[in-house]
Every structure is written in C-alpha cells, then in structure tokens.
Amino acid sequence: MRKPYQAKTIAKFLIEAAEAAEPTICMTNSKLNSMLYYVQAWYMIKYGTPCFTDQLYAQSWGVAVEDVHYTFRMFGNCSLWGIMANQIKTDEKLEKKDQKQICKVLYQIGTYSAATLNRIVMNQKPYRDAYANTSNASVITLESLKAYFSE
Template sequence: MKSIQVANAFILRHGSDIDITNLVLNKLVYFAQVESLRETGKPLFEDKIEAWSYGPVEKDVYYTFRKYGRNKISKSEGEAAKDEQTLSIIDRTAKKYGFLTAFDLVGFSHRKNSAWKNVYREGESVEITNDDILASDDGLTFPKNTLASSLDEVNAKWQNTFRILRNA
C-alpha cells in the first residue's frame, strides 16, 4: 500500500471532523504507520518517511497536497485505502490524534526520544525507518501540554468559562 492511499482515506473518513491541512495530514499518516507497527509489527504503507524541519513527512503525500498550502484539504486525490484493518488503524489514529492542532502534532513529533528527534539533521532529508520508529517512544506515550489539554484544564477550573464566551 502507498502512503497516499492512507492519506486519502483520512480525508474521506475524517475530513469533515478534523481540520486536515497538509501538515496535519502528514503527521496523521505518520502516526498511523506508528500504530500499525506497534499493533501488528508490520508497516501500513511502503513509502519512505523523512525527517523534515516540521516533523515526519511522506513526500508523495506532501507534494500531492502542497497546493493547499496551510489551508484545509477539501478533497482526496486518487485511490484511498479500503481494507478493514487499514481503515480501523486510520480511525483509531484519527480518534487518538485528530483533535490536536497542527502545532501540537509538530511539538509531539519533536519531543525527546521521538523517531524524528532521534534522526533529524538540519538541512538533510533523513529517512525515519521502521526500526527507528520501534526504537522510539512514538506510539507509547500520549501528547501532553497541548492546546486541547490546556482547554480541558480551564474548563475544569472555571466550568462556565466556555459557555460564557460562547454566549458573549
């Protein structure tokens, strides 16, 4: 399977629920690969993943959707993954990471002992291998200090804050 098929499935299945930009899409496809490796021991797709300055990138996905810039991707481009195991991993990945902002995903992919952090070299497109992923903490820890977790803290401390703001 190709990474673009995984990307297209994310767009088709979760594009109405998640603000999927090219940056977000590349991180979701990457974390779907991580989930597959952790769960099944097998990669979800065969394409190479590279460590770029903003985190893990699948070049085919990036170049296919770069015309959207920072804007939300409005439609898939080509064939989407269809097998149930792949779709199940995509759905779990979307549920686990889809609420995070693009910057939350970048920060999480850049944390200590992430595969990206372990291989990244500025100015180079270094491959993140399956072995690099399995040797990292990717898929073993959950993002902390995100926008979503901060909003949860505010809501817990001042329960009416968002209702008041919504009605203002």
C-alpha cells in the same frame, strides 16, 4: 502477511474520514503527514510490519511523506476536503479492519492542531535521530518507530 498500502491510499482515507468528523477534526497538509507518522507507528507496534511502503522524512518544518506532502502543498495551511483527496488517484482499497484502526488513531490524536502535532513529533526520538543523521537522508526508520512506541 499482508502487502503494505501506498501512503497516498492512507492519506486519501484520512482526509475523507476527517471531513466526515468535521468540525471536530480539521485536516491540513502538515497534520496529514503527522497522522501518517502515527498510523505507521501504530501499525508497526500492532502488526510488526509497515502500514505503507513510502518513507517518512524528518524535514526542518516537520515530518513528511514526500508524495503526499507535494500533492497537497499548494493548499498551504488550508483544510483539506474530500474533493481535494480526489487529487490522489488510486484503486487500492483499505481493508475494513484497517479502516477501523486508522480511524481510532485519527479520533485519538486528530483533534490536536497541526502545530501541536508537529511539536510533539519533532520532540520524539525517531524524528530527532533522523533529523540529526544527514547520512540517512533524514529517513525516519521503521525500526526507530517500533522501538520508540514500544517503550
């Protein structure tokens, strides 16, 4: 079984892929974190294992991978460009098959606005359950993603 990536590696790839697809896809910090949620869900369904090791959190304003969110929060709702992705320092490389699959997720839902994606995520059971469960530090579990998206 393959070792999961770090979320920042996936985030860097998503920003660069969105820039290549621009103007069709505009990537913001909020949208980036929503995209990570969907990439993680896709991977759990396809492979039964997480794509990345970092936890997803249900925050009052949406879903977040803390390391990624805090790296880009200074940009607010501005578009994230490849030069901003350089803030992520990693030598980790994505396998070609993973790049293709992540691009499929990006092209399917990346055209939605950050606000729309946030609204969709916040109405889904994994987010709602995590947000309601303060004893779990608002962690969206891998099991909840797999169960919800397998339906």
